[in-house]
Amino acid sequence: MNNTETVGYLQERKRQVISVAILAFMFFIFGFVSWVNAILIPYFKIACELTHFQSYFVAFAFYIAYFVMAIPSGLLLKRVGFKRGIMYGFLLMALGAFIFVPAALTRQFAIFLIGLFSIGTGLAILQTAANPYVTIIGPIESAAQRMSIMGICNKFAGIVSPLIFAAIIFKATDHQLFDAIELGNMSDAVRSAMLDELIRRVILPYTILGFLLLLAGVGIRYSILPELDTDHETAVVKVEEEQRSRKRLIDFPYLVLGAIAIFLHVGTQVVAIDTIINYAGSMGIGLLDAKVFPSYTLTATIIGYVLGIMLIPRVISQRTALVCCTSLGLLLSLGVIFADWNLTLFGHEANASIWFLALIGFPNALIYAGIWPLSIRGLGRFTKTGSSLLIMGLSGNAVLPLIYGALADAYGLRIGYWSLIPCFLYLVWFALMGHKIEYWGRTKK
Template identity: 45%
Template sequence: MPTNKSNYYALGIIAILFFVFGFITWVNGVLIPYFQICLELTNFQSLWVAFASYIAYFVMAIPSAYILKTTGYKKGMVIGLIVMALGTAVFLPAAYTRTYGLFLTGLFITGTGLALLQTAANPYVAIIGPIESTAQRVGIMGVANKTAGILSQQILGTIFLLSADSIVASVAKANAVERAAILDEYVLKVVNPYLVITVILLLLAVLIGFSRLPEVQESGAPETSPNQQKKTSVFQYPYLVLGVLALFMAGGCEVIPIDCIILYSKAMGIPLQEARHFTEYTLYAMLGGYITSTIVIPKYISQQAALRYVSILGLLFSFGAYSTEGLTSIGFMIAMGFGAALLWGTIWGLAVRELGRFTKIGAALLLMSVVGGGLFPLMFGRMIDIYPANPQMAALVLVPCYAFLLFYAIKGYQIKNWRPNE
């Protein structure tokens, strides 16, 4: 294990990476309405932004584990940053040709690098220091992640959406030739920011490559019971399999209030000048939830109790968003961010316990389930398209998600065998 001094140095480097995760991931909330305008997309089409980003986790989770086994954590992080830079660089030709397929390709490549980077960085946070202080380190990373997300909304939201309402009005009055000219100019707003992001990612790759970031070895997780020694497959752990499904549902619960809230607000007639701030507000709510979780879990409440409470809260807020209108409905969506911040850590902790030699593959399956963050927003956007006069119907997409999370918090995490008599 590295010394305490190298611990602080390593955690500083990893905190920078988590800042990058947040900035790149949560900017989707701005990109979705931006692309909807400049590429003339439906709600469903625009939410392929989220899908292209999160499907990369599903594709790359297990390959990333094998890559890291060969390269080690440090080189894996460098490779992840370079791949991310390639993805953000694709935004430049995509903008000059105003081609949605190229933008989605860039997002997928960026997500691929991000998946590799997260596969390396997440366990590194746990391994780099004492196990009893893991929650504290995770909390620091969460704050860095969400703070970056807030900054991405403030910076890129201002660049991409500040004049969005006037652009929409101009396009509505223009003929086909004028409309194309307006949108061709508007889409170029993405060029300079993503050129800067590409350069920063490459500089970070160099920084990590030449850093004194220590390589650490994972200690094998011991088997804790004779019953576990009889297991021959990771799928013989029901609480893990159900946990993967729970994390799949949680992806929708976390991403929809962030990435979809601007489209949701726009569907209710709220100007983009006002709506562009709502993603930022949701991230503030998540930041509050993240800080709260590091304080109260497990000192005051257990992981399963926390998951139970936030699942009930999520159900109440989902029905609240469905049954109200305007800013009140949006307020319920924003409030969901607080509880959503607790989902990842609580489900992960319940799902990977006592897996022994299956811990790594179990973690990879859990990471693959993040694809829910891409699929459920598509359903949400489709519901808005189907019910344009009543966009609140889309909030019902979250009800089965939170219902399953409640089941997992009450019963699912306790199921250790598929058959009661095993």
């Protein structure tokens, strides 16, 4: 390699490193605005006087945007380019943050949901753009490693965001406030004034967040992150001869089954994280103390990512890891339902079932990364639309919490976790058999 080639290699390597750092920052933002929902749900439940079912519309409004916007996001990126599309995504997220201001001033939950949908819409655009970047920005053989790094950034943001939110929003004396609201022994005027003061605490932090998102969008638009040319991707994805006869996405059973698997997997993930604070509350743990429980779940997830980076594929294959993780998720879900003894960990005395719930984060770390390549393989010219279908599967984050909330209101918080069992049963089946189905009615030999 001569000097010119060396300089060119070093420059390209530097650009790759900076691009990966930009993407890592984006995934941190994704995690920060997504996983703060874990504390927004109980916060809105108190301040807006909601049932469990109503409070989980926080997750529904946020994540249903993935279903609504997945295909439009792909069309937008094709029309305006990936970098400009990323900027538009950040602008929509900033708009959603600013909508929190009138929502807080009027204490109208419906307006908060509009803001959350706007944030989710922007995030759907960003996710649609970011996943191809992670795959293409470096050598294809190390794409899984880069995806794991992005996952760690995402989940680390999830650990700190509820803690930061709680530190900004809540006061040390709020225990008395929550107790007084729950007892209800005050006049309607006093109660309304207390709730108005509580909900308006979001105005300053979400105004600041909105401006930061604006700056991030403009900054990435004019950064050195390369523009992707996906119209000439045949060098990356080859079309197999037998697939030339396939005319529709439905002709790829493993893709359709994989989208269902993504839907159920992300649903179990958000249920395990976004419901755990309310579940801790049912054990007598106040909101100010329960705020750390999502961090326990996400810490377990990060440990799963790290082990995945270390062990896959050198020690264990990606498919075997998927089988093990889905099976472990099923066993832990049964533990949530049936474990019934007290256990003290990290200074919290609670029923052991909540620790099984937190541990679900560990196997969930590698399930998404296992489903995606098995579902997207060999799609050829259908890769873009296939990716959009899988992104639509992320709407499971919207639906499963509502199912949990309905069961929790009707039968109790613990019974609500029965919603996890059929999800993990399907995921185990997909890991063992579903991904092998090449044609309807026939499995891969």
